[in-house]
Amino acid sequence: MTEPITTSASRVRQVEAIANGTVIDHIPPAMTLKVAALLTGTEDQVFIGANLRSSRMGRKGVVKISNREISPHEASCLALIAPTATVCIIRDFSVVTKQPVPVPERFDDVARCANPNCVTNHERWPTRFVVVRGPSEARSAAPIEVPLRVRCVYCERGFAAGELALLDR
């Protein structure tokens, strides 16, 4: 069997081209279905490409949603579970914008704390996580650790972002 076409754009088209909507590219492979579940509303037409080859990542996932752009809340969730992702806005089959998902300094009420004894799992109280940066004197200038690590502001435990379950909205 012949090897599939390997240019990035061609691979994306292998999934399915969409006329209008959002393409989430460069998703860590293990997170592809989580991203799809996050972004899939009842009316949405969603296309999923899993374990596609990527020159940058080795393997990656792609999720395309027709006819809508993602909300700020969805972007925040996306940053938590797929911080390497790029978000492309598609209009009339053309890429209008293509940007890395913005990773905020903190995540408010996006995910459940994975520490079962954390107070946020026992009280009606929003969760909050801050991004953990690498050990450095100038902490604010230090690079974000990949894979993304976060710390619960309340119980002070550190987690790989992928360990956290997103909260239902």
Add this chain to the structure above:
Amino acid sequence: MRFAGRQVLSIADFTRDEIVHVLTVASQVEQRGRGALFSGKLMATLFFEPSTRTRLSFEAAMLHQGGQVMGFSDAASTSTKKGESLADTIRMVEQYVDVIVMRHPRDGAARLAAEVSRVPVINGGDGANQHPSQTFLDLYTIAKLFPALLTGDRQLTVAFAGDLKYGRTVHSLVSALCHFKVKILLTAPAGLELPQQYLDECAAAGLPVEIASGLPEAIAASDVLYMTRLQEERFPDPVEFDHIKASYRVNAAMLRSAKPELRILHPLPRINEIATDVDFTPHAHYFPQAGNGIPVRQALVGLVLGVL
């Protein structure tokens, strides 16, 4: 350096200078003795789970300086039992008092409380997370014994032995020691080692960390030996627990190889990990350590109340 109105939730919230300031003020308060620093001030002690030392120590700290105390030591007797949220309990209590001291079984409960309280909240222990007043008193005890901790004249060796995985006092003290010139020596049963997060903190701070082969090496090499309690529930096999318990028990005979200045600390309660014959050696220092809770807690309360 502003402390009035400040929350005392986690040792990680304090800089080196702030920690040193608290220790300095504690020393001044101790020298001053009993007085009326807290006259007209009321403390709430909200102990949602049992405590002996911490609650009594905070209450004594307040009463010795003319302050007053109200509170509870059993959540079963409060509206929490009826389903009241922690936030609502705090919003009610803060109407009555000048400062809240709280112990709670859930990690992060003190920070939640502080977010809704207008008056300072002092964390008296939140689950397995933090117990900052204990860390301040541990540091105060070490600094009193070894002024080099603060002056940096020489590198102290502080050994930690026992359950280093679950002991919040160990985690907080290791984090705090990252501000000072010390070497850390660790000895723990397999599966109860210090979590990587704290080893990373030490590495980031440039603190040397060594793993001791066992308790005898830790005793011979250290200035301070910080013992912790092994909890049976951490060991699925009772036979294994008995075996390990025996190898993490200090007795007077073992201390013959210690430096004369070695002092043994323990956050208490001690169960079997320090034999009672150690109490009669000059190395035992866990009861004076508990006593240091009074000036340290007076310093914290006085600073957050703005009277020191």
